[in-house]
Amino acid sequence: MLDNRKLLYTVTVLAVIGVLGLLAYSATLGAVELDIAEIQRSHEGSVIVTSGMVTDARTFPGGSVSLTLSDVNASASVGIFISPEVAQGVANCSLIPGSVLSVRGVISFYLEKPEITISRPGDITLLAESGIIEYDLGVVMNAIELFDNIEVTTTGQITDMNVIASSGEILGTSFTLKGTTDNRTYYLDCMFYDKDLTALHSDWDRVRVAGTINYQQNRGCWQMTVEIINPA
Numbered sequence: 720m721l722d723n724r725k726l727l728y729t730v731t732v733l734a735v736i737g738v739l740g741l742l743a744y745s746a747t748l749g750a751v752e753l754d755i756a757e758i759q760r761s762h763e764g765s766v767i768v769t770s771g772m773v774t775d776a777r778t779f780p781g782g783s784v785s786l787t788l789s790d791v792n793a794s795a796s797v798g799i800f801i802s803p804e805v806a807q808g809v810a811n812c813s814l815i816p817g818s819v820l821s822v823r824g825v826i827s828f829y830l831e832k833p834e835i836t837i838s839r840p841g842d843i844t845l846l847a848e849s850g851i852i853e854y855d856l857g858v859v860m861n862a863i864e865l866f867d868n869i870e871v872t873t874t875g876q877i878t879d880m881n882v883i884a885s886s887g888e889i890l891g892t893s894f895t896l897k898g899t900t901d902n903r904t905y906y907l908d909c910m911f912y913d914k915d916l917t918a919l920h921s922d923w924d925r926v927r928v929a930g931t932i933n934y935q936q937n938r939g940c941w942q943m944t945v946e947i948i949n950p951a
């Protein structure tokens with residue numbers, strides 16, 4: 720038979736476990752699923768579930784991680800804070816720009832901007848690795864700054880293809896990718912280095928391209944450095 724001290728200890732442990740379990744259950748039950756653009760000041764303190772693409776990722780001394788999660792369709796973003804303890808249990812592929820995540824956490828506001836605090840590794844779910852999801856060219860161009868330095872896959876028509884060479888050496892092939900969305904036409908400058916593409920593609924070919932988008936300071940425009948190009 721348990722003596723009074725052991726009985727009290729057992730009851731206390733069971734009570735703590737029960738309370739923690741109840742809190743976890745109630746937090747899950749109370750989670751509100753929102754699009755990033757729907758997050759308002761009135762949601763502060765609530766547990767929410769949302770999803771988007773990582774458009775910025777920074778690791779700080781000590782191991783904490785700050786992400787920017789964006790809904791590129793609505794050009795809306797939310798900050799994500801991950802403590803060092805939680806970050807250790809999250810796959811690295813989830814914490815790089817271009818990854819698409821579902822997150823669950825408590826919403827707060829810092830300098831009038833929404834931020835979600837992640838309390839455990841299981842509250843971050845990798846939906847797609849960087850470059851896997853294909854985005855409409857119109858979506859990319861309407862939110863181009865969110866795609867800065869991110870691997871992107873999109874489709875369109877080749878126009879203005881030009882082989883660039885110097886001293887007889889091929890430097891690459893430049894072209895413009897053209898696409899139409901909602902009766903609007905969009906253009907993205909592209910560059911495929913170290914190869915003449917004219918033997919495989921020509922103007923007006925419809926292609927699927929994957930590459931990294933950057934702002935070219937010397938030309939004053941956005942450009943995709945194409946790594947993969949295939950017929951669409």
